[in-house]
Amino acid sequence: MRMSEGVEWAVHCCLLLDWMGEDRPVSTTRLAAGFELPPPYLNKQLQALVRAGIATSTAGARGGFRLARPLERITLMDVVAAIEGPDDAFQCTEIRRRGAGADSPESAFARPCAVFSAMHRAELAWRRALADQTLADVRANAERNAPRVGEHVRAWYARN
Amino acid sequence: MRMSEGVEWAVHCCLLLDWMGEDRPVSTTRLAAGFELPPPYLNKQLQALVRAGIATSTAGARGGFRLARPLERITLMDVVAAIEGPDDAFQCTEIRRRGAGADSPESAFARPCAVFSAMHRAELAWRRALADQTLADVRANAERNAPRVGEHVRAWYARN
DNA sequence: GTCTTTCTACTCGGATACATCGTGTCCGAGTTGGCTGGG
DNA sequence: CCCAGCCAACTCGGACACGATGTATCCGAGTAGAAAGAC
Numbered sequence: 186m187r188m189s190e191g192v193e194w195a196v197h198c199c200l201l202l203d204w205m206g207e208d209r210p211v212s213t214t215r216l217a218a219g220f221e222l223p224p225p226y227l228n229k230q231l232q233a234l235v236r237a238g239i240a241t242s243t244a245g246a247r248g249g250f251r252l253a254r255p256l257e258r259i260t261l262m263d264v265v266a267a268i269e270g271p272d273d274a275f276q277c278t279e280i281r282r283r284g285a286g287a288d289s290p291e292s293a294f295a296r297p298c299a300v301f302s303a304m305h306r307a308e309l310a311w312r313r314a315l316a317d318q319t320l321a322d323v324r325a326n327a328e329r330n331a332p333r334v335g336e337h338v339r340a341w342y343a344r345n
Numbered sequence: 346m347r348m349s350e351g352v353e354w355a356v357h358c359c360l361l362l363d364w365m366g367e368d369r370p371v372s373t374t375r376l377a378a379g380f381e382l383p384p385p386y387l388n389k390q391l392q393a394l395v396r397a398g399i400a401t402s403t404a405g406a407r408g409g410f411r412l413a414r415p416l417e418r419i420t421l422m423d424v425v426a427a428i429e430g431p432d433d434a435f436q437c438t439e440i441r442r443r444g445a446g447a448d449s450p451e452s453a454f455a456r457p458c459a460v461f462s463a464m465h466r467a468e469l470a471w472r473r474a475l476a477d478q479t480l481a482d483v484r485a486n487a488e489r490n491a492p493r494v495g496e497h498v499r500a501w502y503a504r505n
Numbered sequence: 506g507t508c509t510t511t512c513t514a515c516t517c518g519g520a521t522a523c524a525t526c527g528t529g530t531c532c533g534a535g536t537t538g539g540c541t542g543g544g
Numbered sequence: 545c546c547c548a549g550c551c552a553a554c555t556c557g558g559a560c561a562c563g564a565t566g567t568a569t570c571c572g573a574g575t576a577g578a579a580a581g582a583c
Contacts, residue, residue, distance in 0.1 A: 187565085188346045188434040189527065196460045197440055212555065221443040226529050232557065245537030248555045261463055274348040280357055283381040285501040289491065299487035300356045303421055303478050311471030318463050327459035331449065341445040347526085349566065372516065386568050392518065405576035408516045 191230040191268045194222060198231065199239070199259065199320055200327065202252050204335040205342065210242075210249030218345060219338070230268060237267030256324055262315035273308055277301035351390040351428045354382060358391065359399070359419065359480055360487065362412050364495035365502065370402075370409030378505065379498070390428060397427030416484055422475035433468055437461035 198216055205211055213231060217224035231250055234240040239259055240250045252259075277298050286293070328334060358376055365371055373391060377384035391410055394400040399419055400410045412419075437458050446453070488494060 186346060186348045186429045186434050187432065187436065187527095190436065190438060191527090192435070192464075193438060193440065193460060196464075200460075201445075210555095214555090219445040220440045222440070223529060225531070228556075229529090229558095235556090242556060243537090244535060244555050244557090246539085246552095246554045247537070250556095261467065269346045272347070274346050275352070276347065276350065278350060278353060280353065280380045280382070285361075285379040285498050285505075288501075289494075289497060293491035293494070296490045299483050299490065300353060300360075302486060303483045304352075304356075304475075307421065307471055307474035307478070310474035311467055314467035314470035315464075318467070323459050323463045326462060330456045330459060331453035334449075334453070337449060338445050341448070345445075347566095351566090370516095374516090383568060385570070388517075389519095389568090395517090402517060403576090404516050404518090404574060406513095406515045406578090407576070410517095 186274060188265075189268055191233070192265055194220070194227060195230050195234055195264050195268050196261070196320065196323065198227075198250075199234075199252065199256065199264065200324055201338060202240070202250060203256050203320075203324060204338045206339075207251060209247065210251045211342075212249035215342065215345075216250070219342065233267050234264070237263065239263055239267055256320040259320045260316050261318050261320070261323070262312055264320075265315055273305070275301070275304040275308060277304075346434060348425075349428055351393070352425055354380070354387060355390050355394055355424050355428050356421070356480065356483065358387075358410075359394075359412065359416065359424065360484055361498060362400070362410060363416050363480075363484060364498045366499075367411060369407065370411045371502075372409035375502065375505075376410070379502065393427050394424070397423065399423055399427055416480040419480045420476045421478045421480070421483070422472055424480075425475055433465070435461070435464040435468060437464075 197220060201216065201219060202211060213224050213228040216222075216231070217227045220227075231240065231242070235242050235250070238253055241253050242248070242250050277300070279294075279298060281298050281300075282289075282294060331337070357380060361376065361379060362371060373384050373388040376382075376391070377387045380387075391400065391402070395402050395410070399413055401413050402408070402410050437460070439454075439458060441458055441460075442449075442454060491497070
């Protein structure tokens with residue numbers, strides 16, 4: 186069970202869009218250069234962010250991507266759901282009904298599968314932990330590590 | 346990010362091994378028949394359980410698999426780690442160091458990546474929730490749904 | 506009748522193909538900005 | 545000097561290959577049990 190690396194890219198791109206400011210959008214080409222990533226594939230992930238309503242895109246010359254709302258209102262859960270999709274990691278196939286359980290009365294399956302319930306509970310804990318952290322929290326932690334990172338990024342883009 | 350369905354199979358097989366009792370092992374063929382699963386592939390998952398020390402295998406005629414310890418001492422985390430492997434779902438590739446961050450001083454990267462920290466925190470919540478639930482808890486929940494499931498399973502295997 | 510030996514059938518275990526999803530790439534439609542020509 | 549129209553460059557967006565991981569399968573090594581034969 187490995188999470189798509191597009192999630193990592195998307196979160197870093199959101200932070201970078203915030204540091205670059207809202208005055209002008211940032212194109213896929215420039216974003217990709219900022220992290221040395223393949224531009225077309227990064228574009229695919231950014232499209233997913235747009236579809237999820239996290240970012241907005243403007244076409245044409247001097248176009249690119251903008252954040253749709255401030256980082257305080259974007260959670261890690263939003264980004265993960267946008268890239269990975271809405272499906273749960275653990276998919277119950279109801280094997281309890283097959284084979285030895287095939288001739289059981291229907292009442293035995295009235296309540297959800299115990300295995301699924303247990304796995305689902307753990308997954309809810311994961312999702313809640315993701316939803317409790319906003320990208321503003323992540324930004325604050327990143328700036329605690331490197332206080333001038335925003336300024337540094339803008340300077341790098343000014344000369345590239 | 347989809348979890349391998351082998352996890353579901355493994356948990357159900359552990360419960361079934363418990364219901365079948367410890368007096369004699371259950372072979373891959375019989376286990377597969379009990380859930381209508383492809384025997385060779387199920388065997389692969391069971392081997393993973395043996396490697397992880399959750400089950401034991403005995404070869405030869407009348408051989409098969411046994412639980413290595415009671416369900417009270419097997420957590421969902423144990424089974425997931427046995428099937429899915431020890432790697433974390435979110436893999437940090439340190440893209441913060443590339444591109445715009447390439448010319449930053451090394452001190453900026455002294456502490457771990459903020460994105461990784463946030464994702465890792467959520468993943469720890471998931472792992473903890475898995476480790477807090479034993480298979481005995483799952484069995485108790487299953488038997489609350491269908492009280493006579495153990496008896497039912499033994500009867501089915503007696504005539505198949 | 507009992508023990509030893511052999512043989513057979515059954516079991517696990519790892520090595521081998523196939524399918525699906527994630528990864529990476531490309532090209533076309535649309536839009537913006539700038540340039541040019543005229544008024 | 546100002547404005548309108550045209551052109552060109554740049555952008556996103558979806559459609560198209562490649563590779564890796566998960567899924568499914570097969571066959572061989574090893575062992576327990578049973579049966580047969582000798583004592």
